[in-house]
Amino acid sequence: MDRLVSMQAFTRVVDVGSFARAAESLDLPKATLTRLIQNLETHLGVKLLHRTTRRISVTTDGAAYYERCVRILADVEEAEQSLTQQNNTPRGTLCVDTTAGLAQLVLIPRLHEFFAAYPELKLELTINGKPIDLLKEGVDVVLRVGDPVDETMVARRIGQLRLGFYASPLYLNRSGTPTQPGDLAQHKAVNYLSNRTGREMPWPMGQGEQRTEMLLPSAISTNDADVYLACALEGHGIARISRVMALPYVESGRLIEVLPDWPTDSLPISAMYPQNRHLSAKVRVFVNWAADLFARHPHFGDGQAGQRPQPGQPKLAA
Template identity: 40%
Template sequence: MDRIAAMNVFVRVVEAGTFTKAADTLDLPNATVTRLVQQLEQELQVRLLHRTTRRVSVTPEGATYYERIVRLLAELSDIESTTRQSMAKPSGKVKVETVPGLANTVIIPALHEFYREYPDVDIELGASHRHADLIGEGIDCVIRAGSVNEQLMVARRIGSVAFMTCATPGFIKTHGLPKTPEDLKELPTIGMMTASGRPSAFSFERDGEALELNLQHRLVVGDSNAYIAACCAGLGIAQLPVYAAADALRDGRLQQVLKDWNNSVTPIHVLYAPNRFLSAKVRVFIDWVAALFEQHEELRRG
């Protein structure tokens, strides 16, 4: 038995949740994946996985083993990757998922700089608000704002996104300025749909007081570009990401309202599988995007 190969297969089964999905992502026959895990269990003389017809779950012994060999395999990959990088430039395709706002406003305008430095790396960039399955879809990394729920993923914080409550001068002239967040209940507002299928709540904070409002919106959209366009069209008050609204605020198309109240700040992470993160092509992209966010005034980690 190739012990390293068996360890890698076991890690992928744990992360994928089924032998079939692990076999697909490894491009191996299902029988080979099953056999390698069985041989590993026989060699260790311990059951690592509970098997059912639909999924596998990790035994307590398997969970301990997983945590230790992930670190071991990462160190081994680091040694191999460092050696390869000293001999060759990073090359190949990196599959990335992020939200449209970050893709269109931040990443795509700067990609020419990445290609100049790494001409042999190709990027496949998906831009949507869906909750992508990294393992099942073979995605190398996801750039996402908000809390991190994937326990088996590495999450590297690369920035923060602040929000600002905005409206057009024309809207303010017609409807007046809200004095408190509660006033928004009586004014037309625009909501941004989340992956959960519900609009994001409007969040406010002042003097230690936190307030969340789930409003009855005049319009709800599912895309950040449409969200900003709707606000700039004077259709209502919106709580926009500052990085995306910066140009409209600078040229006067939008104005901040409720200035006495702070809005939420959400962390941005890049997520990747622990047994993949040391691939040279993925590493250079993640390092590049982290530096890009650090240079962006509205997205720094703070």
Template identity: 40%
Template sequence: MDRIAAMNAFVRVVEAGTFTKAAETLDMPNASLTRLIQKLEEDLKVRLLHRTTRSVTVTPEGALYYDRVVRLLADLADIESSTTHARTKPSGKIRVDAATAIGTLVLMPALDDFYRTYPDVAIELAVGNERADLIAEGFHCAIRAGNVDEPFLVARQIGTFGFTTCATPALLDAHGAPTSPDQLSDFPTIGMIPSGVGYPASFPFLYDDRKEGLPLNHRLIVNDTNTYLAAGLASLGIIQAPAYSVRDAIAAGKLVALLEDWPQPSYPVHVIYPPNRYLSAKVRVFIDWLVELFERDEALRRR
């Protein structure tokens, strides 16, 4: 038995809470994972896990073993990261979670640059509005827009983004343009439901450095960033979207920025990951690349 593989499998089961989820993150059959853990318990002559049809819990002996194994695996990762080969030529797969707009509009156009520098690193990118559980789902890192509420993970700010209120020329020809935020209720608008929230976000503006959101009676509400932008481009209503997501359309004349004299709030962008000592070389270089990517972009640079 590969003891390191068995230790890693045990840690993944504990963190994921089920054999099925752990097997998915390890990309191995459930039966193979089960046999690996059973063999580990046989070799150690101790039961590490209590299994039921619905969940897995750790025995007292398993909890002790978990604490020690996590430290051991972290030390091994540090040793690998410190070698000359790992630093100069990192390899392997990285699992990354990101919001749809960031994944589509920020990462995708730039990833070729990353691969030219690190051709042996593969990236599995999950995009969507729902925030993944990094530990349970086996992600190495995630890119989060807005405030971070995962206290047991490292959060490193890599950028900042603002919002732009905009609409198509066709919609403005049909309805005119608002000259102040309080006039938005007289115009067709489109609402966006953020992840983890059951209602559309307000259109926020800054008044004496205070953020105030305008509750609007939207004619259309969606829960996906790409759909939201498509609705705006289809002249269905006024949208308020991240500035980086609409700048190309504004430059091309497909959208027109509105209410530019009225300040709109900015939000931080973080990359989150387990504490530094658990990072492998492949994850370190990816995070460093993210920092440089956001720093080069005027619309996303950290402020």
């Protein structure tokens, strides 16, 4: 029995919660993977997994063995990399999940640079605005906008999303232009629904040391950035939009910034990966590249971007 292959099969089943998905991700027949787990249990003399027709769960012994396997496999990978110089030439498939906006505005225009530097890497780029289980979905790293909440993830801040308040001339001609926060009580907003809570998100705003948070009434709310922008362009209310997305519409006259003296808070952009996993070469080079890319971007640069995550630091919502 190849002990390391069996350990890898076992940890992958635990990660994804499925024999079929684990076998697919390891490019093994399901019967082969099942046999590897059975042989491992026989060799150890303990049951590692509870199997039913509906779900797979880890036994107490299996959970303890899983943690040891993760560390052992990470040590083996690191030892191999030190001998083969894989740190300099990462290879394989890298699965990255992000938002459509970050992909279209930042990543895709510069991907040719990434592939020129790392020609042996293949990128699987998925678009998902909602929280996901990285291990279960087989994702290596995610890029997200928002405040840290998930303690199971390591987060490295790589940039920030600057926001402003905008409305269409159609809406402002109909409802007037607010000049101070108190005027907003007579206005409607296009509200954004949190992908984490499903609730409408209030607007943090301030001037100097004055800070306030407002949730305006709205005729429509959405959790999709493109739909959100379209609603603002069609005059359904005032919207809190990233400045980089609003810029071409401001230049064309389709959007007008309102309350420019009362700026809204920026949102952090972070790269996240599981904290119980060894940081592989392919993840490390991508996160470093993304951090540098965002730092150089005129609309997403952040003085704090590129900071390494600290032990116990809060993590970013997926």
